[in-house]
Structures are given as C-alpha cells and as structure tokens.
Amino acid sequence: MGKSHERIDGRLRAFIESQPIFFTATAPLSGDGTVNLSPKGLKGSFAVLDELTVAYLDFAGSNAETIAHLRENGRITLMWCAFDGPPSIVRVHGRGEPVFRDDPRFAELLGHFQDVDPTRNGLRAIIVVRAELIRDTCGYAVPFMTFDEERSLHGDFFARKDDEALDAYFQKKEYIGTSLDGLPGLPLPLPPATF
Numbered sequence: 122m123g124k125s126h127e128r129i130d131g132r133l134r135a136f137i138e139s140q141p142i143f144f145t146a147t148a149p150l151s152g153d154g155t156v157n158l159s160p161k162g163l164k165g166s167f168a169v170l171d172e173l174t175v176a177y178l179d180f181a182g183s184n185a186e187t188i189a190h191l192r193e194n195g196r197i198t199l200m201w202c203a204f205d206g207p208p209s210i211v212r213v214h215g216r217g218e219p220v221f222r223d224d225p226r227f228a229e230l231l232g233h234f235q236d237v238d239p240t241r242n243g244l245r246a247i248i249v250v251r252a253e254l255i256r257d258t259c260g261y262a263v264p265f266m267t268f269d270e271e272r273s274l275h276g277d278f279f280a281r282k283d284d285e286a287l288d289a290y291f292q293k294k295e296y297i298g299t300s301l302d303g304l305p306g307l308p309l310p311l312p313p314a315t316f
Contacts, residue, residue, distance in 0.1 A: 188219045
C-alpha cells in the first residue's frame with residue numbers, strides 16, 4: 122500500500138508531471154484558522170526543479186490563502202491522483218514559500234515554465250516547495266475520469282489586464298491582501314511584471 126520515497130525521480134516524477142491537475146493544502150497555525158485546499162491546473166505551470174524541490178505558478182484569483190499560510194508558517198502538502206491508468210496517489214509534504222514578482226529569484230524560476238505565457242493568467246508569484254516527506258498510496262477508490270481540455274476562461278479574463286488593472290482587481294478583493302483569518306496575503310500594490 123503506502124510507501125515513502127527519498128526523492129522525486131523516475132516513475133514518481135513522470136507520474137506527477139503527467140497529471141493535468143493537482144491539489145494544494147495549507148493551514149494557519151491557529152487551531153481555529155481556515156484550512157485551505159486548492160485545485161491547480163494549466164499545462165506547463167508545474168515543474169520539478171530537483172529531486173526534492175518543486176514549483177508552480179500562482180495565478181490571479183479571488184483570494185490568497187496559500188500565500189498567506191506559506192508566509193506565516195511554510196507548511197504545504199501537494200497531492201496528485203491518477204484519474205486514468207493504474208491507480209495511484211502521490212503526496213509531497215514540505216515547506217513552501219511564495220517568490221513574488223520583485224524577488225531577484227523570480228526571473229530564473231520563471232525559466233522553468235517555458236510552455237506557459239506568463240502575461241496571460243495574472244501571474245502573481247511562483248510557489249517553491251521543498252519536500253520533507255514524499256509518499257505514494259494505492260488510489261484504489263479514485264474514480265476513472267477523462268481529461269477533455271483546458272478551460273480558457275481564466276486566461277481570457279486576465280489576459281485583458283495590464284499590471285495597473287490587475288493591481289486594481291486585487292485591491293477590490295477582500296481576501297487578497299489579507300487571508301480569511303487576517304494573515305498577510307499578497308503584498309500590494311502588486312510589483313510590476315518584468316516578464
């Protein structure tokens with residue numbers, strides 16, 4: 122059944138890189154804080170940087186819970202499920218950090234995502250995760266589901282926004298600058314894009 126792995130390589134790496142969707146889970150330190158679980162997609166927006174480090178592009182949305190939790194405590198779990206082929210679930214438990222657009226590391230990290238147009242989806246950060254525990258389990262109860270295609274709505278909406286309009290969008294949202302629990306979220310005003 123469940124097995125721990127020392128690194129993300131071989132079959133494990135091939136599996137997670139081939140999945141069209143993954144999920145992230147974070148939580149604040151507060152015992153009564155809001156646990157966050159988010160689906161992530163868009164082909165090419167996830168990358169394995171090395172055997173213990175992964176990253177994904179954090180796009181515009183109506184909140185910034187993952188960013189807020191990572192800024193507070195760094196804890197994150199990423200999960201992939203096989204919806205076709207042999208059953209499998211892979212989880213990477215680790216420590217993450219948001220790398221914002223004005224961080225000197227941002228441009229180099231963005232180079233790992235050559236298949237994504239960074240101007241199209243309101244890119245606000247790159248989430249970098251260092252694995253502390255890597256586990257796979259059977260996934261026998263995960264249903265078969267088919268992937269038809271990417272949705273274009275997100276990209277179509279945010280592609281029309283330059284940095285000024287994107288910042289204005291974020292300023293109007295209640296849970297971008299702070300989380301549902303009042304933690305610091307996305308730093309505003311939004312740093313200008315250099316990509």
